[in-house]
Amino acid sequence: MxxxxxxxxxxxxxxxxxxxxxxxxxxxxxxxxxxxxxxxxxxxxxxxxxxxxxxxxxxxxxxxxxxxxxxxxxxxxxxxxxPLLQMVAESPAPVAPDDEAVVLLGAEDADEMAALAIATEPGPWGPLTRCYGNFYGIRRNGKLAAMAGSRMRPTQEFGEVSGVCTWPEFRGQGLAGVLIRRVMADIVAEGRTPFLHSYAGNAKAIGLYESLGFRGRRNMVVxxxxxx
Incomplete structure (x- = not known):
């Protein structure tokens, strides 16, 4: 096989x-x-x-x-x-008309992106992790409150949603869902199917991903x- x-x-x-x-x-x-x-x-x-x-x-x-x-x-x-759960979105949720505005993050945002990723640990972060693909953020009162982006492209058929993280004081406001929908829109526009990895014990995150169209594909291990 x-x-x-x-x-x-x-x-x-x-x-x-x-x-x-x-x-x-x-x-x-x-x-x-x-x-x-x-x-x-x-x-x-x-x-x-x-x-x-x-x-x-x-x-x-x-x-x-x-x-x-x-x-x-x-x-x-x-x-x-x-342990990880690998999830694939065959029918990803599209950007919603009432989604909060997001901004495309760039080199000028690198320090804030690193601080958020290091504090919340969505996965490993390096000086150029933000350059894997487009990363989007939502700002509140000038502060980068949440972000998400894309990372692995194992083939021309798949693109990974990654780096999903929110400062604790901004959680529970739906920011992650807004950002994931935006990242998935880019992946779909490239002709790819979105996928991601979640720590298997993070039931709250897995529930969010399921609400956005992701379904468990298989168990993985890092x-x-x-x-x-």
């Missing part, structure tokens, strides 16, 4: 549509560290695992998003793992490996 690209999204994005962001060739790849810590190996063979370890300097971490926990190669250790 042919492997579905969403079963190994990092490998397919870095050897496919987003190969320009990849460091490493052949047996293992990692995204340019300025974009974040994602990496993948061709398989679990000794050669591929050694290539994966060689991509990192001592103390560096790699995040692998796979169908199952990824074993640590020689010279690396498993720092942590977390394995954080650290070079010793």
């Amino acid at each position: 042919m492997e579905h690209p969403l079963d190994r999204p990092v490998w397919h994005m870095l050897t496919g549509p987003q190969a320009a962001l990849a460091c490493g060739v052949g047996q293992a790849v990692r995204v340019d560290p300025r974009y974040g810590p994602f990496a993948a190996a061709l398989d679990q063979s000794d050669h591929a695992q050694a290539a994966l370890a060689e991509l990192l300097a001592p103390g560096e971490q790699a995040w692998l998003v796979e169908a199952e926990e990824w074993p640590a190669p020689a010279g690396m250790r498993t720092a942590r793992t977390a 394995t954080v490996l650290e070079r010793e």
Whole structure:
């Protein structure tokens, strides 16, 4: 049976549509560290695992998003793992006429975006994470209250919604839903189907995603490996 690209999204994005962001060739790849810590190996063979370890300097971490926990190669250790739910929106909710106005975020917003992402931890964030794709925000009294954007494109058929986060004082106001609908509109306009990953235990977030048209596709695992 042919492997579905969403079963190994990092490998397919870095050897496919987003190969320009990849460091490493052949047996293992990692995204340019300025974009974040994602990496993948061709398989679990000794050669591929050694290539994966060689991509990192001592103390560096790699995040692998796979169908199952990824074993640590020689010279690396498993720092942590977390179960994920991968969700796909075959019929995504469109932008609503009464949606609050959003703004396209850019380089001038980088510091505020990083502060929000680091404080709320929607996923790993690096200096250029905002450059994966369009990120949108909602401001309240001049402050960036919430944001969401796009990240992985494993094939020409799929685009990932990512970086969804809101400062605690602005939660419960529907901002995340407004932003996700806007990001999905971009993905659909590109001819892609939106997908995303949620921490499996985040029932509130999963409920929101379901209300926007996402349905669970499969369980995944993020394995954080650290070079010793």
